[in-house]
Amino acid sequence: MKKKLYLILTLLVILSTTNSCQKDDICPEATPTTPLLIIRFYDFNDPDDLKPAPRLNLIAEGQTDSLFVNEQTIDSIAIPLKTFQNSTEYQFIINVGEESEEEIPANSDVVDFSYAVNEVYVSKACGFKTEYLDLQAARETETPATNWIKNIQVEQTLINNEIRAHLYIYH
Amino acid sequence: MKSVRICIFIISLLFGVAGFSQEEIPADSLVYPEQYGVRVGVDLSKPIRSLLDENYSGFEILGDYRLYEDYYVAVEIGNERFLYNEPNLTAETNGSYFKIGANYNAYDNWLGMQNSIFVGLRYGGASFSETLGHYAIYTGSDYFDPDVKTPNQEYSGLTASWLEFQAGIKVEVLHNVYLGLYAQLKRRLNQQTPTGFDNLYIPGFGKTYERSKFGAGWGYSISYFIPIYSK
Numbered sequence: 001m002k003k004k005l006y007l008i009l010t011l012l013v014i015l016s017t018t019n020s021c022q023k024d025d026i027c028p029e030a031t032p033t034t035p036l037l038i039i040r041f042y043d044f045n046d047p048d049d050l051k052p053a054p055r056l057n058l059i060a061e062g063q064t065d066s067l068f069v070n071e072q073t074i075d076s077i078a079i080p081l082k083t084f085q086n087s088t089e090y091q092f093i094i095n096v097g098e099e100s101e102e103e104i105p106a107n108s109d110v111v112d113f114s115y116a117v118n119e120v121y122v123s124k125a126c127g128f129k130t131e132y133l134d135l136q137a138a139r140e141t142e143t144p145a146t147n148w149i150k151n152i153q154v155e156q157t158l159i160n161n162e163i164r165a166h167l168y169i170y171h
Numbered sequence: 172m173k174s175v176r177i178c179i180f181i182i183s184l185l186f187g188v189a190g191f192s193q194e195e196i197p198a199d200s201l202v203y204p205e206q207y208g209v210r211v212g213v214d215l216s217k218p219i220r221s222l223l224d225e226n227y228s229g230f231e232i233l234g235d236y237r238l239y240e241d242y243y244v245a246v247e248i249g250n251e252r253f254l255y256n257e258p259n260l261t262a263e264t265n266g267s268y269f270k271i272g273a274n275y276n277a278y279d280n281w282l283g284m285q286n287s288i289f290v291g292l293r294y295g296g297a298s299f300s301e302t303l304g305h306y307a308i309y310t311g312s313d314y315f316d317p318d319v320k321t322p323n324q325e326y327s328g329l330t331a332s333w334l335e336f337q338a339g340i341k342v343e344v345l346h347n348v349y350l351g352l353y354a355q356l357k358r359r360l361n362q363q364t365p366t367g368f369d370n371l372y373i374p375g376f377g378k379t380y381e382r383s384k385f386g387a388g389w390g391y392s393i394s395y396f397i398p399i400y401s402k
Contacts, residue, residue: 025257027309034310060314067314080312119308119320121368123381126309127259130318 027126034129035162036078037113044150044170050075051171057096061089066096076165083130087114092169094148107148110140115159132159137167203282204401207237210341210349212394217249226254229374233392237285241276245291251374259307262368266299268375270335278340285349285396286342293335295357297374300327301365326365331373333359333386341394351392359384 027033043051052073057066060082067079067090082088093108115132122129137152151170159166214231221228231249238244247270254263272293280286302325308318339353357376364370370379377388 027259034308036312063314080310080314082315083308083310083318084315119367122309124255124260124369124371124379125257125381127257128306128308128320129310130308 025125027123031122031126032129032161033122033126034080034083035131035159037081037132037135037159037167038076038078038162038165039167039169040076040165041074042168042170047170053092053094053169053171055094055096057091057093059091059093061091066093078162081113081115081132081159083117086116087112089113092149107146109142109147109149111149111152112138112140114138133157135159135166205240205283206285206396206398206401208397208399210235210237210394210396212349212351212392214247214249214390214392216390217251226256228252231390233394235274238273243274243276243289243291244272245274245293246271247293247375249375251372253372253374255371259309261304261306262371263302263304264299264370264372264374265302266297266329266374268295268297268299268373270295270375272335274337284343286340288340289338289353291337293337294332295335295375296332297330297376299329299331299374300325301329301368301370301372302326303365303368326368329363329365329370331359331362331370331376333357333373333376341392343396347396347398349392349394349396351390351394353390353392355388355390357386357388359386 041051041053043049052075054073056074056077057069058077058079059066068077079090089110089112091108091110093106095104095106097106113135114137115135118131118133119128120131121127135154135157137154139147139149139152141147149169149171153168153170154166155168156164156166211232211234214233217229217231221230229249229251231247233245233247235243235245248268250267252263252265255261270293272291274287274289274291276285276287276289278286278288303322305319305321305323308320310318335355335357337353337355339351341349341351344350359373359376359379362370362373372378373386377386379386
């Protein structure tokens with residue numbers, strides 16, 4: 001009995017030094033964390049129809065690389081907003097690297113997103129996330145009028161999930 | 172070879188007989204007094220963990236009082252500090268706790284001995300503070316640099332209470348000196364969490380789990396029995 005007890009005690013001492021790796025320290029991918037801003041592109045002339053933005057690149061203010069290098073034409077995107085300040089400015093560039101015979105030049109429009117941030121505790125493993133409140137979006141108007149973005153419509157001012165599009169861009 | 176086998180056989184017989192003779196209970200009807208008193212001790216697992224784990228320090232004093240034959244009143248009081256230390260979140264909990272309840276000894280002792288295989292119930296309460304050291308905003312995108320905040324904010328006056336089931340053994344290894352080994356299963360009844368944050372650790376209760384009121388723990392103790400009266 002005593003020998004067994006000593007053996008168990010020894011095992012417990014070893015156990016106590018090796019239990020530092022815990023499963024709940026990994027944030028599961030399915031957990032909603034800071035949402036991305038979901039944008040859909042619609043046809044300005046026919047507002048019910050989706051219209052892909054051809055060869056779109058996005059570069060945020062202060063960044064040198066595009067958020068994604070997209071060779072396809074897509075009608076919806078999900079982009080991160082800066083959590084450490086109340087606005088994020090993006091260049092929306094279409095027709096990047098166009099090499100067709102028509103030689104359509106790239107066109108860059110600047111869109112400024114402004115919002116309030118609200119930090120929310122999620123869990124031990126995921127830490128905190130940010131929710132965005134009172135979203136507003138404005139495109140800088142160019143003179144002469146070469147903007148490819150004709151109109152921006154905010155669909156949801158509170159961004160706390162990624163279920164539906166938050167914003168529509170008409171072009 | 173054969174003689175060796177015979178030799179082993181005889182030795183094993185001797186052991187068998189020796190073992191058997193130990194288990195025999197004397198047939199006379201000598202009245203052996205049952206001792207009643209207080210057993211006080213410390214949890215050994217907590218100081219050992221304090222030495223090995225730099226994110227932890229704690230100690231616990233425990234005691235029981237033999238109330239009636241197999242029933243003991245049991246109390247634990249302690250203090251714990253735990254630092255949850257992960258890249259995207261650090262939070263330190265610091266506080267004290269008590270547990271009060273009873274143990275039932277399910278082990279049939281030889282007369283006069285108080286070894287036990289016990290089960291017990293406790294009500295536990297803790298008072299503590301939690302300091303949110305730093306946190307990072309978790310995003311699914313790494314396009315922007317990580318957003319790390321270091322508020323170093325202390326939330327004080329936090330409380331929690333729970334019910335605890337214990338099971339374990341206590342063995343007399345020297346005269347009146349007992350070594351104990353036990354497991355604990357706990358269910359939280361109540362807790363006060365910081366506004367906009369959570370209790371990652373509760374002294375006496377241990378680690379908390381997401382969306383669960385349950386906790387678990389274990390320990391081993393050394394305690395000394397102080398006889399008060401016999402009957």
